[in-house]
Amino acid sequence: MADSNFIDYVKFCSRSGAGGAGSVHFRREKHVPKGGPDGGDGGRGGHVILRGNAQLWTLLHLKYKKHVIAEPGRGGEGGRRKGAEGQDVILEVPLGTVARVAETGEQRCEITDDGQEFVLTRGGRGGMGNDHFKTATNQAPHFAQPGEPGVEEWIILELKLLADVGLVGFPNAGKSTLLASISAAKPEIGDYPFTTLVPNLGVVGYRNDRSFVMADIPGIIEGASEGRGLGLRFLRHIERNSILLFVIPADADNISTQFGILTEELRKFNPELLDKQRLLAISKSDLLDEELTTALTKELPEGIPYVFISAITGKNLDRLKDMIWQRLHE
Template sequence: MRFADYAKIYVTAGQGGDGSRHFRREKYVPKGGPDGGDGGNGGDVILIGNEQLNTILDLRYRKYIKAKPGEHGSKQRRTGADGESQKLEVPLGTVVFDAESKERLGEITDHEQELVIAKGGKGGLGNWHFKSSTNQTPQHAQEGKPGEERVVELELKLIADVGLVGFPNAGKSTLLSALSHAKPKIADYPFTTLEPNLGVVKFEDYRSFVMADIPGIIEEAHEGKGLGIQFLRHIERNNVLLFMVSAMTDIEYEYNALLNELRSYRKDLLDKPRVLAITKMDLKQGFELEEELHFDDEIPVITISSATGHGVDELREKLWELIQHAKEEQET
């Protein structure tokens, strides 16, 4: 399935049905009073969370979404049927904005959660509502109100326990493949990953967590360079950040450059717990680094080789520990 994390759609809720101006006309009641019923309400446009989905690609091909109008009222004070709502299934982590005002309309975080993004018009009142002592035969009934009409933007922010953060060719896809059953495209050149991949990391004792491989960041990505900020948003929903730097590069420089990109995009991302994995240690003599590393923060550093398995179990346990700690803090 192709991945898509952005869609812009035009939504129109259903118009309310008109109220009826009917009068009773029965055999023995030649001059009956007003009995026009109310119009039905127009249908809404509703988003529904579906935990089985991981893309909003379908909505890219449904640019115009329109709900059904309510039916008109009829005689004997019968209310018209409400219009059928349009229900759109979206993945968990979908955030909705009004395209013009940029107002945040809400987000979908739970399975089967519903969010109305365009409210149907209210049905008009029938003429029997307007009968009074001075007006026994009201000729007036209300017209139905129009439904809301707006352009909305949908953004998907992947929900995962761990987000992989690294420059292209840092070995993120290889690690995800080694830790889970995910099968991302892997090759020895930059930008192999052009869309996020999710994998479930399992332990022998049935523990598990979800890891997201986010396409490689480059310097000045927060300004739109390279793949730009289109994938940085996925980091926002992760509990733990796993920074990955190849042992064959200037490790301190690359780690600090990654920190700067996240800080420039959203400073509070650095409040998340993080780990630094130094990858491709199988290319180093004796799996040892020549230089001693110095970082301004006290980040845990683990050397790994996804090819040989060196350090992978240690990394997996450290990530589990940080995930549980992050969840405990969220609950307090």
């Protein structure tokens, strides 16, 4: 994903169409000079609708759309003819998009399926024509309902990546190198922190033409849950992953300490993240001999399945994929 093309947050003004007014009309024909009321109803105002599209992976196409305005409904006409409905505006969004009301933070919907539609901002109802208001004592009503006004509100769309496995780790832990080595993804790789500035998705091939999706999330630092570093902007992408793969380099000062810090940041952001399955990959293990590997094993956090890997030499990458696949299909 190119840095400039991956947009996971947009804010815009959504305005639905007003309903059309009901008609005040009386039947007038050659042999019916004083017919009864026959005013038609007004048409419904246009909705603003979200539709899931599996072919999209970013909100880039909505970045510069600051106002989304649906058409108003048309007024009713004589002969009980109903006014035309206002044309809806359909916004196609990638799967994993969440819509919120900007003012209150209320979540309106979550788009997770291809073709799924949700009426984000509902158009006003059309008014009833005077035909509806005739009574035994008022057989010629000279009034009708106006249409309901449209709704105007500010909406925030946030994208949370849908992936089977999310890579969690500090900057420069080797996450991007791992993703590049086992998938066709081409993330930017460097020997300095925060090389990855946007999430990257890769499809990882497995045995017998099977596959799963892995997401490289920009590095977490201590305090990320309070907004430090890239902070809250990317932590939300981890919420959608089935498995969290913690990547900690073999040359870290203390693997258990780093794992604890990462786990605590996830807990502060969303405690439910700790209910997900967790795996630990010790990267850059081509630097280790057998004696160092044995010594490091004693320092690893208890109860977390682990594997020593090297994305450069390919060490244990097949074993890592086996571990992931097994837990995805338990």
